[in-house]
Amino acid sequence: MDKAFQLSWKSIHREGDELTVEKDHVFHRNFHYNYPLIEKAEGIYLYDESGQQYMDASSGAVAVSVGHGNKEIIEAVAKQAEKVAFVHTLRFETEIQHHLSRLIASIAPDTLDTVYFTSGGAEANESAFKLARQYHIGHGKQKKTKIMSHWNSYHGNTMWTLSAGGDNNRRSLYEAELHEGTVHVLPPYRRGRPSSEGMTPEEFGEACLKEIEETIIREDPETISAFIVEPITGSQIAALVPPDNYLKGIRKLCQTYDILMIADEVMTGFGRTGEMFAVDHWQVVPDIITFAKGVSSAYLPLGGMIVSDGIVKVIKEEWDGKFAHGFTFSGHPLSLAAAKANIEYILKHDLVKKAKRQGEYLNGQLRKLAETWSFTGEVRGKGLLAGFEMVKDQMSNMAFESEFQAAEKFNALSLKNGAVLYPGQGQVKGEKFDHILLGPPLTITTQEIDKLITILEQNCSEFSELIKSTV
Ligand SMILES: Cc1ncc(COP(=O)(O)O)c(C=O)c1O
Numbered sequence: 001m002d003k004a005f006q007l008s009w010k011s012i013h014r015e016g017d018e019l020t021v022e023k024d025h026v027f028h029r030n031f032h033y034n035y036p037l038i039e040k041a042e043g044i045y046l047y048d049e050s051g052q053q054y055m056d057a058s059s060g061a062v063a064v065s066v067g068h069g070n071k072e073i074i075e076a077v078a079k080q081a082e083k084v085a086f087v088h089t090l091r092f093e094t095e096i097q098h099h100l101s102r103l104i105a106s107i108a109p110d111t112l113d114t115v116y117f118t119s120g121g122a123e124a125n126e127s128a129f130k131l132a133r134q135y136h137i138g139h140g141k142q143k144k145t146k147i148m149s150h151w152n153s154y155h156g157n158t159m160w161t162l163s164a165g166g167d168n169n170r171r172s173l174y175e176a177e178l179h180e181g182t183v184h185v186l187p188p189y190r191r192g193r194p195s196s197e198g199m200t201p202e203e204f205g206e207a208c209l210k211e212i213e214e215t216i217i218r219e220d221p222e223t224i225s226a227f228i229v230e231p232i233t234g235s236q237i238a239a240l241v242p243p244d245n246y247l248k249g250i251r252k253l254c255q256t257y258d259i260l261m262i263a264d265e266v267m268t269g270f271g272r273t274g275e276m277f278a279v280d281h282w283q284v285v286p287d288i289i290t291f292a293k294g295v296s297s298a299y300l301p302l303g304g305m306i307v308s309d310g311i312v313k314v315i316k317e318e319w320d321g322k323f324a325h326g327f328t329f330s331g332h333p334l335s336l337a338a339a340k341a342n343i344e345y346i347l348k349h350d351l352v353k354k355a356k357r358q359g360e361y362l363n364g365q366l367r368k369l370a371e372t373w374s375f376t377g378e379v380r381g382k383g384l385l386a387g388f389e390m391v392k393d394q395m396s397n398m399a400f401e402s403e404f405q406a407a408e409k410f411n412a413l414s415l416k417n418g419a420v421l422y423p424g425q426g427q428v429k430g431e432k433f434d435h436i437l438l439g440p441p442l443t444i445t446t447q448e449i450d451k452l453i454t455i456l457e458q459n460c461s462e463f464s465e466l467i468k469s470t471v
Contacts, residue, residue, distance in 0.1 A: 062293060066443060100339055109277065119329045123327060134323065363379065386439070390406045
């Protein structure tokens with residue numbers, strides 16, 4: 001081959017082994033954002049082309065649970081690629097499909113025994129909505145079509161999952177296209193609910209459940225197919241942990257009204273919150289758990305659902321065994337190999353317990369930090385899913401003006417200082433509020449948490465100056 005050659009079409013140039021990087025051909029999420037070019041990722045760190053180190057304190061989008069550069073996962077994928085890289089699950093099965101399904105079923109709660117694979121979280125949730133529909137038709141409940149969910153939840157960016165989600169920032173552009181058959185209730189979140197003042201967590205949980213039951217009755221239980229819940233809210237209300245009676249209450253309501261309970265564990269699954277699944281904190285067994293992200297630590301795209309025996313029985317007996325659904329990449333062997341090695345790594349290194357222990361330390365340090373600064377509001381979380389709100393001042397708990405983009409500004413300072421956070425802006429009753437989500441790899445050490453806190457202190461100090469200069 002010529003030492004230097006030029007591909008003859010368009011403007012891609014190659015000199016020897018070097019591909020000249022031309023930066024004009026990527027349809028970026030934001031054409032006006034200056035993305036650092038990451039050249040290397042190792043452990044909990046990313047390195048850009050200039051050599052700048054960033055602590056990945058959000059594990060990508062809370063996905064890279066075992067950290068970057070994990071040799072066991074890389075080797076497992078290579079080995080699987082040599083054996084069989086792809087077959088279509090419409091016609092064939094692979095050993096890895098069985099191995100991983102058995103492994104996931106063995107760590108899932110109680111009667112959740114059968115695993116369906118997709119390529120990501122939105123596909124997983126959309127699959128669950130379809131499965132719920134087929135289940136209900138299968139046992140004679142044709143009218144059950146609606147999906148219930150929370151405002152301020154996130155379930156994905158396809159139209160049905162966007163409709164079920166409660167992120168007004170993302171929904172607003174598509175108001176006309178959103179599914180009508182989605183019903184939203186308020187999350188167990190005290191902001192925007194003055195009546196909750198003075199209530200104990202238990203009383204608050206009861207009050208929220210009462211609202212949910214009223215909504216179910218108003219909508220007609222015979223029309224509701226499934227209730228999808230993030231057990232601990234991720235990107236929309238950073239790390240909101242519900243009152244202890246809340247998820248159990250939802251489980252009971254779903255049973256009473258023959259509604260399937262879907263726990264969206266896309267962000268929380270596989271140890272992130274200090275239990276294998278977040279529902280395990282409350283011993284709640286939903287009908288379906290959906291997952292993605294941490295299942296493969298994002299080494300390759302994978303999502304899916306873990307389905308209860310009762311639903312599988314209906315598909316087997318009433319539908320001739322057929323689920324009317326599927327994707328080309330469902331059960332892609334390489335993704336499954338990555339996931340199997342990833343989960344084995346999590347188990348072998350006891351990362352679920354570690355997430356719990358390190359999470360308690362991180363949360364304690366965040367609380368101390370929040371005492372120092374007036375703009376750090378409530379600190380929340382479980383395990384290594386942690387978050388804090390950004391408020392004008394702690395006394396009033398008032399949100400920053402949304403145009404100020406407090407969380408984005410805070411994250412920009414953080415990037416400069418060497419840590420990647422997960423900034424967000426939620427919305428309750430029209431009021432937008434900023435928050436920061438943290439979800440470092442479950443492998444993070446105590447010293448690394450201390451380093452993260454030092455960076456956050458620096459961010460806070462600079463953010464405080466920024467507020468002073470903009471008031
Ligand atoms: C709770 C939850 N559900 C669903 C999704 C969508 O997953 P994906 O981006 O893989 O489609 C996300 C992604 O952030 C999530 O956090």
